[in-house]
Amino acid sequence: MSKIRVGIVGYGNLGRGVELAIKQNPDTELVAVFTRRRPESINLITKGVPVYSIDSAEEHKDEIDVMILCGGSAKDLPEQGPKFASIFNTVDSFDTHAKIPQYFEAVDTAAKKSGKVSIISVGWDPGMFSILRLYGDCILPEGKGYTFWGKGVSQGHSDAVRRVEGVADAKQYTIPVDSALEAVRKGLNPELTTRQKHIRECFVVAKEGADKAKIESEIKNMPDYFADYDTIVHFISQEELDREHSGMPHGGFVFRTGKTGNNGENSHVVEYSIKLDSNPEFTASILVAYARAAYRLSKEKVSGAKTVFDIPPSYLSPKSSIEIMTEFL
Numbered sequence: 191m192s193k194i195r196v197g198i199v200g201y202g203n204l205g206r207g208v209e210l211a212i213k214q215n216p217d218t219e220l221v222a223v224f225t226r227r228r229p230e231s232i233n234l235i236t237k238g239v240p241v242y243s244i245d246s247a248e249e250h251k252d253e254i255d256v257m258i259l260c261g262g263s264a265k266d267l268p269e270q271g272p273k274f275a276s277i278f279n280t281v282d283s284f285d286t287h288a289k290i291p292q293y294f295e296a297v298d299t300a301a302k303k304s305g306k307v308s309i310i311s312v313g314w315d316p317g318m319f320s321i322l323r324l325y326g327d328c329i330l331p332e333g334k335g336y337t338f339w340g341k342g343v344s345q346g347h348s349d350a351v352r353r354v355e356g357v358a359d360a361k362q363y364t365i366p367v368d369s370a371l372e373a374v375r376k377g378l379n380p381e382l383t384t385r386q387k388h389i390r391e392c393f394v395v396a397k398e399g400a401d402k403a404k405i406e407s408e409i410k411n412m413p414d415y416f417a418d419y420d421t422i423v424h425f426i427s428q429e430e431l432d433r434e435h436s437g438m439p440h441g442g443f444v445f446r447t448g449k450t451g452n453n454g455e456n457s458h459v460v461e462y463s464i465k466l467d468s469n470p471e472f473t474a475s476i477l478v479a480y481a482r483a484a485y486r487l488s489k490e491k492v493s494g495a496k497t498v499f500d501i502p503p504s505y506l507s508p509k510s511s512i513e514i515m516t517e518f519l
């Protein structure tokens with residue numbers, strides 16, 4: 191059986207994660223990586239896979255079944271998402287939550303015109319956690335939903351900080367407020383603002399001569415990323431960032447608390463959790479599973495933009511539904 195031919199656009203943390211995830215999925219193969227940098231400067235883990243300039247991607251459109259877009263959501267995907275949807279079947283991890291509606295429309299217009307399928311905002315949040323929130327909302331309509339992340343490294347927020355003028359490198363930690371988390375776990379159904387649920391802590395390497403006060407202000411006031419949070423900014427050296435903050439662990443929780451019964455006499459607390467050693471490698475594994483779904487949808491001549499809500503779970507797996515249903519026994 192022929193393998194699903196995958197391309198990667200953008201070779202950063204997520205791009206490397208996808209390269210590794212493809213090795214763990216025998217029905218897929220990595221065909222090529224596309225980058226905005228000099229291709230010869232990119233050292234892949236997989237020998238023999240070509241690296242091309244992003245500008246040459248269309249020349250390879252007949253060689254690739256699904257292109258996985260690994261650019262940053264803050265600046266890259268708003269342009270790359272629609273552009274690549276006009277040429278390839280795509281999967282991406284766009285995670286600027288507030289901007290997902292307009293991103294969906296832009297990608298949908300391009301994909302419908304090209305007859306391609308594009309699954310957007312794939313990952314764990316948005317992505318898997320979105321699905322868990324939907325289940326909770328549907329199953330316990332008389333209830334409340336809560337999402338907590340961390341403590342861990344948000345790739346989206348770290349990427350957004352790295353794009354600030356004067357920043358050479360950065361990592362952002364998301365820290366849940368313990369008292370909020372415990373109140374939810376106890377089923378107290380607290381009313382919590384965004385600011386009451388998480389703190390954001392950034393470790394930033396400033397470029398030589400950069401205006402640190404301006405950088406700090408731009409971070410703390412950044413709409414959709416930091417403006418609604420209490421944010422701490424530390425300026426450190428590149429050596430310290432590399433030494434103390436090289437990992438990208440993360441994790442999170444999705445809760446649903448609700449009542450059932452004639453007079454709401456029965457209470458329920460549903461909790462899902464993940465604990466990740468590598469945020470990018472875990473996210474990449476989700477992207478590759480959805481690349482399998484995009485491939486199957488393309489064979490059914492489906493086109494346009496889709497979210498994770500539109501994808502039958504069985505399309506993620508190389509196994510049959512019945513096999514999956516019983517294999518845990």
Ligand SMILES: NC(=O)C1=CN([C@@H]2O[C@H](COP(=O)(O)OP(=O)(O)OC[C@H]3O[C@@H](n4cnc5c(N)ncnc54)[C@H](OP(=O)(O)O)[C@@H]3O)[C@@H](O)[C@H]2O)C=CC1
Nearest residue numbers: 200201202203204225226262263283313314315345346349
């Ligand atoms: N939905 C979800 O659950 C999740 C979503 N994400 C999303 O994934 C996005 C990508 O994250 P991540 O891979 O960590 O971001 P990176 O900063 O590592 O990479 C982003 C892009 O920057 C370029 N790049 C990478 N390294 C360098 C470098 N050393 N010098 C110059 N350019 C570089 C690459 O493009 P090029 O090769 O073209 O230069 C790459 O595609 C995040 O913005 C986030 O939105 C991440 C985790 C979870």
Ligand SMILES: N[C@@H](C[C@H]1CC(C(=O)O)=NO1)C(=O)O
Nearest residue numbers: 285315316339344345346364
């Ligand atoms: N999209 C996130 C994945 C989770 C983590 C997160 C956060 O820490 O704010 N929000 O969603 C990421 O880029 O890591």
